[in-house]
Structure formats: structure tokens, C-alpha cells
Amino acid sequence: MKRLLRASTVQSLLAWIIAGYIEVLIATVRWRFDNRQAADLAMASPGGLIALFWHGRIAQGMACRPLLAQKPRRVMISLSRDGQFIALAARRLGIPPLRGSAASGGDTLAKGGASAFRQALAVLRAGGVMILTPDGPRGPREVLPPGPAQMARAAGCPVFLMSLAARPALALDSWDKARVPLPFARGQVVLDGPLWVAPDAGEAAIEAARADWQQRMNAGQERAEALLAGVSA
Numbered sequence: 001m002k003r004l005l006r007a008s009t010v011q012s013l014l015a016w017i018i019a020g021y022i023e024v025l026i027a028t029v030r031w032r033f034d035n036r037q038a039a040d041l042a043m044a045s046p047g048g049l050i051a052l053f054w055h056g057r058i059a060q061g062m063a064c065r066p067l068l069a070q071k072p073r074r075v076m077i078s079l080s081r082d083g084q085f086i087a088l089a090a091r092r093l094g095i096p097p098l099r100g101s102a103a104s105g106g107d108t109l110a111k112g113g114a115s116a117f118r119q120a121l122a123v124l125r126a127g128g129v130m131i132l133t134p135d136g137p138r139g140p141r142e143v144l145p146p147g148p149a150q151m152a153r154a155a156g157c158p159v160f161l162m163s164l165a166a167r168p169a170l171a172l173d174s175w176d177k178a179r180v181p182l183p184f185a186r187g188q189v190v191l192d193g194p195l196w197v198a199p200d201a202g203e204a205a206i207e208a209a210r211a212d213w214q215q216r217m218n219a220g221q222e223r224a225e226a227l228l229a230g231v232s233a
Helices: 008-028 036-044 057-064 081-092 113-125 147-155 203-232
Strands: 028-032 049-052 071-079 097-099 129-132 159-172 177-193
Touching: 008 057, 008 129, 028 036, 028 203, 036 159, 036 203, 049 113, 049 147, 057 159, 057 177, 071 081, 071 113, 071 159, 081 097, 097 113, 113 129, 113 147, 113 177, 129 147, 159 203, 177 203
Parallel strands: 028 177, 049 129, 049 159, 071 097, 071 129
Antiparallel strands: 159 177
16 A cells, blocks of 8 residues: 555645645634734745744645735655655645755754755745744654754744644544644644744754744744634634
8 A cells, every 4th residue: 555655646636635735724714813914025025034833734734825925935744755746736726845854863964955955045035935844754753853943043034933733624644643723624824933043043943943832833823712712712
């Protein structure tokens, strides 16, 4: 079965199905935003920015594509064969992928990470949005590695944390506890930012940013779920 799923024709079909379903979500999910003004100002600026959300919220994140307006955007997706159809789907959705990921512990020299990191910096310096799911592709779930803070330091750009929730949604039995909204669902996005890392930040400052952002993302996720429960009541 795994060999079948990794066949190029099957992956192309999966990408077509996923992209089509996300387009339906884009057209039908009713989103509410918390702290959107700051994000809109950043989207309207000529500078680049980094957007982070957890791997289990990929479907919601892709369905929020209109938030990116017309700003150039790229998404980092692992070099694994399992990431191939996700990369194809992202391309169909108008979010070209950069292939690469950090190994366990945030080692950017593994799994194509060094090349992807350099390409991401080029995107950011050209004024684009770099979209990252920092706990992917294999976890640990909702644990933030140092890579995003290192990227923000190197690029000198702001970071926005995105916490997303939608109801009704399918809860998948996957390592990341992924949730896939159903058409016409209600959605809630909590945005936190802009957050910055000083260009001269040392490893202690990078670790402090990493820990702070992880806590903020998890707190934001709780807030998104709570706000959504209030909307749905």
C-alpha cells in the first residue's frame, strides 16, 4: 500500500484531490480573525515575513490563503516521498514549495535544510512570505525547533504566529492530530505578532525566542478553540 501511495500517478491524483478540497474550503469556510490589523499591515509592506502554524493545522492554514493577499509566498515541505503530494497540492494552490526540513534538534544541515534555508532567506529578502510548519514533518508534535528564530535573525524580518481552529472538522488519527475542516465550517484564527529576533542574538536569545514562541503558539491555539466555541454557541 505504501509503495502504491508513493507512485507518481497516485501522488498527482492525491494532490489534485487535496488542492480541489482546499479550494472548496477557501470558498466556504467563514473565518474570524483576532489581531488581523497587524498582519494586514505587514502584508501590505514591501518587506518579507515568516508565518508559523502547527503541522496538524495545515488544512486550516492553506484555507487561509486569502490572508496573504497578493504577497509572494512559499511554503517549506520536507524532501520525503510522503511530502511529495503535499508539495504538488501546494503548488496547485498557488503556494510554491521549497523542499527541505530540519532534522531532529533543528539541524539545518540535514535533509536538504541548508539549501532550503538559503532559498527561504532569498524569498524573505525579496519581500515574500515564508510559511513554515515548524514541528513537521515528523514531530515532536507542537514542539518548536530553533530554526524559525534563526531564520528570523538572519533575514531581519518579523514573525507572525498563526493559531487556527475550525468546526466541524475531521480529527485524523495521525502523529500531529491533524484536523481537516468540513465545507461551510466556522473558523477562528488568532494571530500573534510581529515578533522579532535581534540581528546580534546569541544562542541564549534564540532559545528564549524559541521557548516564548512555542508557548505563544500553544496559548494561541487554546484561545482560538475558546473563541470558536463562543462563536458556535
